Amino acid sequence: MNTDSSLLAQAREWQVLLHSGRATAADHLAAKAWRERSPAHEQAAREVDRLWALLGQVQPPATVQPVAAQAPQPPRRRRALRWSVPLRERRTVAAGPVAAPGRLAGLVRRRGDGAG
The missing domain is CATH 1.20.5 (Single alpha-helices involved in coiled-coils or other helix-helix interfaces)
Structure with a gap:
């Protein structure tokens, strides 16, 4: 039928x-x-x-054991996304605070040399 x-x-x-x-x-x-x-x-x-x-x-399919039980790694970000200021501008900005104490020390030494 x-x-x-x-x-x-x-x-x-x-x-x-x-x-x-x-x-x-x-x-x-x-x-x-x-x-x-x-x-x-x-x-x-x-x-x-x-x-x-x-x-x-029907036999259920055999379970497959993972080769190495590792915790999943978070996706890696590209390095370019980590910085908000482009590299060329970053060097200029970073040089300002580092160079300022050196410039200040030079001014203090000049005044000290002339006064003493």
């Missing part, structure tokens, strides 16, 4: 719902009523029942 594909799809939906752990008592009663609606419904439900039973006999 050739079962209508739409009835098989409905039977699969009932099967999944009833085995999902979310089905209520009303769902079970509705599934039973759906099966009893016609011989074609019952046939579709039996075909899905057989398939479900066969799936229970």
Whole structure:
């Protein structure tokens, strides 16, 4: 007997719902009523029942063990994104505070040399 594909799809939906752990008592009663609606419904439900039973006999795939259990590393950022000031400007800005004490010391020495 050739079962209508739409009835098989409905039977699969009932099967999944009833085995999902979310089905209520009303769902079970509705599934039973759906099966009893016609011989074609019952046939579709039996075909899905057989398939479900066969799936229970299939061996689950073997789990693959990772080669080395390492924590995932965060993505590396490109160095160019770390600086808000381009390199050429950064050297000029950085030289200012470093050069200022040297200039100040030169001024103090000059005044000291002339005073003493």
